[in-house]
Amino acid sequence: MKLVRDIKLGDPSPNKQNFIGLKLNLLCCRYWLLDLWDCHDMVFPFWRLYWNKNEGGELIHQNKVYTMTPNYIYIIPPFTSFSSRFTKNHMYNEGIHVSGKHLTTNYNEKDYVDKHLFHFFVHFNLGVPFDNVYPGVFKIELTDYLRDRLLYLTERLKVENSDFKLTFNMKLQAFIKESLTNIGPELWKAINIDERVLKVIRYIEINIDKKLSNPKIAEIANMAPNSFARLFKEEMNITIQNFIQNRKIAKACDLFEQTNDSIEEVSFKLGFSDRYHFSRVFKTVIGLTPATYRSGRYT
Structure with missing residues (x-):
């Protein structure tokens, strides 16, 4: 067998291709049962992805209120000032007040749906220059693919919440990247x-x-x-x-x-x-x- 040495990267084409480097760094991923979510004027240096399985959650950015529904995920870039609340138990108008617990298979969700918020969230970074996009709240409609991925991720998080297997990591990263593709030019202008x-x-x-x-x-x-x-x-x-x-x-x-x-x-x-x-x-x-x-x- 002859070893080919004169073809760079194994590519036989003379046409150069330029790819964009995306360095996705996962910080945390959780599925919680919230009874209080009064958080005001939060600003963090990482991306946040939210999805609520039931209604009652709200996000506020620059006086605009986003009523969260199960048919949408919400993506917030780094250094965006925003507030959140669970309308069924709204107690504070300033500060950061959160109360909840990790959802496990021991909980029957039907018993908690009326008084609690089923809250899935991921914190992550993308690296330069994608962590420097303009502040805002991006509302992404769930596709069948994203919905299936959410079902898998939330069910796995009920079972395992610390040492994740390779399959979970890969599906979580695929879910985040697929979600980001739905943002549009607001994200991609950072590379220009x-x-x-x-x-x-x-x-x-x-x-x-x-x-x-x-x-x-x-x-x-x-x-x-x-x-x-x-x-x-x-x-x-x-x-x-x-x-x-x-x-x-x-x-x-x-x-x-x-x-x-x-x-x-x-x-x-x-x-x-x-x-x-x-x-x-x-x-x-x-x-x-x-x-x-x-x-x-x-x-």
Whole structure:
């Protein structure tokens, strides 16, 4: 047998193909029985996907109320400020108040459907530049494929809630990706940003632990600082320093969820002058203190 060495990647065609890299990183996936879901002005640095099996849930974004129904899933990009509530048990008008428990096979759903919310949610990231799309709430109508996947995922979550098998992981990722394809141009416009801006975004991701000044960043793009600042704002709909701030806090959330680092250690790793400066910025971006976020008292 002769080993073929002169065909790159095993492709015999001379036509070059360009593929978009999508780095889906799953953070959590749960199916809960909620009796309280009064959460106000939440902002988190990751994508959220919600589906309620029964009615009673609402999402609010920029004074628009989305009445959640079982025929739709709802996708919320990172850094979107929104609120939620369970209308059958609405008690608070500010703060984050959640009460519920993991649904298992021990529960007969028919016994809880009138006074509780059957709530499926996934938190995930997609990587640069897809974690920088414009804020909003995307309402996606369920197709037969998505409905079948939801049935499988929720039933499996009743049985297994921590160590997932390969099949579950692959079906969950397929479900998320299929859901995202229904968003439309709002998602895909992120890949068409100016190459100079994309180059800087990549530089920021690699050097997120450093203090990054406008002159240094403009140098990466080979532009004058003021000119690049205007270009960045036009392309990303956010100032360069606010973007850097958001990315640092997003990285902080990753560290809180994946390591046992203290707040001081995370602050140091991300180039903040001290814990107090870090905590002020974290509270400004997320709406929670680092300590509250680490405790997981939100959903």
